[in-house]
Amino acid sequence: MNGEVRQVTAQDLLAEVGRLQAAGFDYLSLVTAVDFIAEDQIELVYCFYSIASRKGPVTLKLRLPRTAPRAPSLLPLFRSADLQEREIYDLFGVEFEGRPGIKRLLLWDTFQGHPLRKDFQPDDDDRPVIMDERRGQ
Amino acid sequence: MAVGDDAGVRQIPGAIAGPVEAVFNWARKNSLWPMSFGLACCAIEMIATAAARSDIARFGAELFRASPRQADVMIISGTVTKKMAPLTVRLYNQIPEPKYVIAMGACACAGGPFAAGYNVVNGINRYLPVDIYLPGCPPRPEALLHALIKLQEKIAGQRLVDLPYYKAQRPGDLPLPEYGPLGLEPPYNPDLFTPGA
Numbered sequence: 001m002n003g004e005v006r007q008v009t010a011q012d013l014l015a016e017v018g019r020l021q022a023a024g025f026d027y028l029s030l031v032t033a034v035d036f037i038a039e040d041q042i043e044l045v046y047c048f049y050s051i052a053s054r055k056g057p058v059t060l061k062l063r064l065p066r067t068a069p070r071a072p073s074l075l076p077l078f079r080s081a082d083l084q085e086r087e088i089y090d091l092f093g094v095e096f097e098g099r100p101g102i103k104r105l106l107l108w109d110t111f112q113g114h115p116l117r118k119d120f121q122p123d124d125d126d127r128p129v130i131m132d133e134r135r136g137q
Numbered sequence: 138m139a140v141g142d143d144a145g146v147r148q149i150p151g152a153i154a155g156p157v158e159a160v161f162n163w164a165r166k167n168s169l170w171p172m173s174f175g176l177a178c179c180a181i182e183m184i185a186t187a188a189a190r191s192d193i194a195r196f197g198a199e200l201f202r203a204s205p206r207q208a209d210v211m212i213i214s215g216t217v218t219k220k221m222a223p224l225t226v227r228l229y230n231q232i233p234e235p236k237y238v239i240a241m242g243a244c245a246c247a248g249g250p251f252a253a254g255y256n257v258v259n260g261i262n263r264y265l266p267v268d269i270y271l272p273g274c275p276p277r278p279e280a281l282l283h284a285l286i287k288l289q290e291k292i293a294g295q296r297l298v299d300l301p302y303y304k305a306q307r308p309g310d311l312p313l314p315e316y317g318p319l320g321l322e323p324p325y326n327p328d329l330f331t332p333g334a
Contacts, residue, residue, distance in 0.1 A: 106256075107256065108316045111318065120255070122253075122254075123255070123319040
């Protein structure tokens with residue numbers, strides 16, 4: 001089971017995580033997201049370990065559409081998902097269902113957009129030269 | 138920064154001001170109290186500077202005050218995020234005059250490696266009047282001591298009658314930037330900073 005990577009869908013994520021928990025995987029190590037802009041998808045990545053039996057990681061990957069991505073929340077199963085789901089909502093704009101209201105974690109509440117998306121256009125206050133070069137201006 | 142004209146200088150006769158200001162400047166340059174204010178990894182170097190090996194107390198700056206009301210110098214030690222910038226300006230406003238700013242590290246000087254990011258102020262000189270720029274990532278404790286010595290030299294060379302806080306019209310509080318939809322508004326304080334200058 002160590003190092004295993006599984007692709008799951010939003011429908012069977014909770015069932016899959018439930019099976020992992022039943023198999024002794026008691027620690028959600030990380031939740032993160034990747035923006036695959038060419039495929040118009042956002043991928044969520046979950047890593048699970050078993051502290052008791054020293055197994056892991058088992059990685060679950062979940063592809064979502066880039067427009068209005070929604071995924072089930074793991075907060076009812078793992079408290080450690082709370083801050084990371086809020087961070088993903090903040091920086092990638094993924095909505096999580098089945099958890100109490102989600103707020104931005106790092107940026108202020110009135111911020112517009114999700115800065116870790118590849119098509120995010122940052123503030124245009126006199127950017128340093130390095131940024132203009134990167135944009136090919 | 139708004140400064141009154143010389144007619145408004147409070148009454149310090151020149152014959153007294155000369156000898157007095159040498160003693161006065163000597164006293165205040167050797168008792169610069171920094172504010173306990175760390176923003177990022179440079180703060181660790183600042184703490185190391187205060188510890189026994191570098192011992193910033195040798196230069197009279199060992200009293201890191203927990204309140205801006207008791208501080209003389211603000212060491213901007215680290216990355217200033219856009220979320221932190223209004224609070225940084227507010228803390229600066231709370232320091233009583235005379236007050237000085239050391240921009241410590243590449244981030245505080247110009248945004249450093251994060252200059253192209255969405256959340257970093259590209260240099261605290263956009264919002265605060267910086268006296269000493271200290272490059273490095275992070276600067277070593279010796280470098281911070283060097284910056285402190287340079288600040289002491291600057292203070293020693295100041296003339297009391299030229300300082301803004303001895304004018305009749307003293308400089309007021311700096312305006313606080315506000316959180317906008319993508320960044321801070323305004324993106325810099327036009328009285329202090331000119332882009333591309």
